[in-house]
Amino acid sequence: MITEKIQKEIIDNFNMLDDDIEMSLNYLMELGEGLEPMDEDLRVDDNIIKGCQSKVWLTHTFVDDKLHFLGDSNTAITKGLLSLLISVFNNRTPEEILDSKLFFINETGLCRFIGTQRSNGLEAMENKFKLIALNALKNG
Amino acid sequence: MMSNFPISEVRRDFPILDTKINNNNLVYFDNAATTQKPQSVIDSLSNYYSSYNSNIHRGVHHLAEKATEEFESTRETAKSFINASSTNEIIFTRGATEGINLVASSYCKNFLNKGDEIIISEMEHHSNIVPWQMVAKENDLVIKTIKVTGIGELDIENFKSLLNEKTKFVSVVYISNTLGTINPVKELVKISKDAGAKVMVDGAQATSHKNVDVRDLNCDFFVFSAHKMYGPTGVGILYGKEEILDKMPPYMGGGEMIKDVSFEDTTYNALPYKFEAGTPNIGDVIGFKKAIEYLNTLGRENIYRYETEIRDHTWNELKKIDRIKLVGTSDSKIGIFSFYVEGFHYYDLGLFLDAKGIAIRTGHHCTQPLMDKMNLDGTARVSLAMYNTYEEIDYFIDELKKIISK
Numbered sequence: 156m157i158t159e160k161i162q163k164e165i166i167d168n169f170n171m172l173d174d175d176i177e178m179s180l181n182y183l184m185e186l187g188e189g190l191e192p193m194d195e196d197l198r199v200d201d202n203i204i205k206g207c208q209s210k211v212w213l214t215h216t217f218v219d220d221k222l223h224f225l226g227d228s229n230t231a232i233t234k235g236l237l238s239l240l241i242s243v244f245n246n247r248t249p250e251e252i253l254d255s256k257l258f259f260i261n262e263t264g265l266c267r268f269i270g271t272q273r274s275n276g277l278e279a280m281e282n283k284f285k286l287i288a289l290n291a292l293k294n295g
Numbered sequence: 296m297m298s299n300f301p302i303s304e305v306r307r308d309f310p311i312l313d314t315k316i317n318n319n320n321l322v323y324f325d326n327a328a329t330t331q332k333p334q335s336v337i338d339s340l341s342n343y344y345s346s347y348n349s350n351i352h353r354g355v356h357h358l359a360e361k362a363t364e365e366f367e368s369t370r371e372t373a374k375s376f377i378n379a380s381s382t383n384e385i386i387f388t389r390g391a392t393e394g395i396n397l398v399a400s401s402y403c404k405n406f407l408n409k410g411d412e413i414i415i416s417e418m419e420h421h422s423n424i425v426p427w428q429m430v431a432k433e434n435d436l437v438i439k440t441i442k443v444t445g446i447g448e449l450d451i452e453n454f455k456s457l458l459n460e461k462t463k464f465v466s467v468v469y470i471s472n473t474l475g476t477i478n479p480v481k482e483l484v485k486i487s488k489d490a491g492a493k494v495m496v497d498g499a500q501a502t503s504h505k506n507v508d509v510r511d512l513n514c515d516f517f518v519f520s521a522h523k524m525y526g527p528t529g530v531g532i533l534y535g536k537e538e539i540l541d542k543m544p545p546y547m548g549g550g551e552m553i554k555d556v557s558f559e560d561t562t563y564n565a566l567p568y569k570f571e572a573g574t575p576n577i578g579d580v581i582g583f584k585k586a587i588e589y590l591n592t593l594g595r596e597n598i599y600r601y602e603t604e605i606r607d608h609t610w611n612e613l614k615k616i617d618r619i620k621l622v623g624t625s626d627s628k629i630g631i632f633s634f635y636v637e638g639f640h641y642y643d644l645g646l647f648l649d650a651k652g653i654a655i656r657t658g659h660h661c662t663q664p665l666m667d668k669m670n671l672d673g674t675a676r677v678s679l680a681m682y683n684t685y686e687e688i689d690y691f692i693d694e695l696k697k698i699i700s701k
Contacts, residue, residue: 157637176317176649176650177317177650177651178460179649180646180650181701184643184701209640209642220625230638230640230643231643232642232646233642248402
C-alpha cells in the first residue's frame with residue numbers, strides 16, 4: 156500500500172507527543188494552520204462533508220490521473236484532522252486512494268483524543284475521499 | 296459574601312467528583328445536560344437490585360410488596376416536593392420529554408379543534424417544540440411563538456398580543472437551558488388562564504435550583520426529569536391537575552393501565568395508573584426519591600443562595616474577558632452561561648478545556664430556533680450546580696484565558 160509510508164510518519168510524529176492530549180491538540184491546530192488555503196467561493200454547501208459536527212469542505216482537481224485535494228473547516232482541530240487525511244491522499248491516483256486502509260487513526264491514539272462522536276465525522280471524511288476517488292475512476 | 300453552605304460535605308457525597316480527567320481534577324460544568332448523583336441515590340439503586348427487585352403492584356409476595364411500597368413512596372415524596380394536591384396528579388414518565396409528548400398527544404389531540412392555537416416561546420428546547428409541531432400537523436392546529444428580547448427574556452407584551460379566543464394551550468419553559476433565564480412563569484400562567492388557555496410549564500432546569508409549588512404557580516401541567524436534579528436517568532414526572540388528567544384518554548396501551556380487558560372492549564385503570572402502561576422503571580423511580588430527599592435536606596433556598604453566589608462570581612470573571620460574548624444576560628438567571636469567543640470556535644474550546652479536565656457543552660443545546668434568532672450556530676455553555684466551587688470557577692477562567700490566547 157503506497158500510503159503506508161506517510162501514515163507511519165504521522166504515527167511517529169504523534170508518538171513524540173507522549174500521549175499528551177493538550178500537545179496533541181496544539182499539534183493538530185498547527186497542522187490545520189499549515190493546510191493549503193481554500194478560496195472562500197469553494198466553501199459552499201456542495202462541498203460540505205455531511206456527518207461531521209463541525210463544518211468541513213472538500214474539493215478536488217483531477218489532473219494527469221492524480222487527485223489533488225483542497226479542504227477547510229470552521230474549527231481548528233477538525234481542520235488539523237482534515238490536513239492529515241489530505242496529506243495521506245493528496246496527489247495519488249484513484250486506485251491508490253481506494254486501495255488505502257487508514258491505520259494511523261487507531262495507532263496514533265487519535266481516536267481516544269477525539270472521541271467516538273467525532274471519529275464518526277472522521278469516517279465521513281474518509282468516505283468522502285474514497286467517493287471522490289471512485290467517481291474519478293468511473294468518469295475518468 | 297460567602298454563605299455557610301456545606302460545600303465540602305456536599306462534594307464528599309458525590310463520588311464522581313474525585314475523578315481525574317487527563318491527569319486533572321474533573322471540573323464538571325455540564326449540569327444543565329445532566330447532574331451527577333449522590334452516594335445515597337447510587338446506593339438505593341444497588342440496594343433495590345440486590346435485595347428487593349420485583350415487579351410492582353399485583354404481586355402477593357414479600358418482594359413485590361416491598362418494591363411497590365418503595366415505588367409508591369417516591370410518588371408521595373414527589374407530590375410534596377412540588378406541592379401537588381394528590382398522588383393522582385403525579386404520573387411517572389421517562390423524563391420531561393415524555394411528559395410533554397403525553398400531554399400533546401392525549402390532551403391536545405382530543406380537546407383542541409382545527410384552527411386552535413398553541414403558544415410556545417422562541418427559547419424552548421426542541422422537546423417543547425417538536426411534540427407540538429407533530430400534534431399541530433396531524434390536527435390542523437396553529438403554533439405561535441413568544442419573542443425573546445436581546446438580553447434573553449420573554450417579551451411579555453408580545454405574548455399578550457398573541458393571545459386570542461383561539462388560544463387553547465400555552466407551553467413555556469421555566470428556566471432556559473441555553474440562556475439560564477428564569478421566566479416569570481406565575482405571571483405567564485395567569486395571563487394564559489385569563490385568556491382561557493391551559494398551561495404547561497417545562498420545569499426540567501428548575502427543580503434542582505428553585506422551590507417549585509405547582510399550586511402557587513397554578514399551572515395545569517408541569518414536567519421535570521430526575522436526572523437533572525441529582526436522580527437517575529430515565530425517570531421524570533408529569534404533574535397535571537386531577538380534574539384535567541381524569542378527562543384525558545390514555546396515551547399508551549398495555550399492562551398496568553387497564554381495569555378490564557376483553558377482545559370486545561377495555562376499561563381503563565384510574566389515575567395515575569392509566570398513564571403508566573407497562574412495567575415502569577422501578578429501580579430508578581426508587582432512586583429518585585433519594586435525590587428529592589437530598590435536595591430537601593439541604594433546602595432549596597440554601598442551594599439557591601449558594602448557587603447565586605457562584606453564579607455572580609462566574610459572571611463577574613467572564614465579563615472581564617473582552618473576547619467573551621455572553622448570550623443571555625438577564626438579571627433573572629441561574630448559573631448557566633452561554634458564550635462565544637470571537638476568532639475561536641466553541642468546538643475547539645470544548646476540546647481544549649476537556650484536556651484540562653473541564654467538562655462543558657458546546658453546540659446548539661437543542662435550541663436551534665433560538666440560535667437562529669441570535670444568528671449563531673452554537674455556543675460554549677457552562678452550567679453550574681450546587682457542588683461547584685469558587686476554586687473550580689477560577690481554574691476554568693484561568694484555563695479559558697490561556698486557551699483563547701493560542
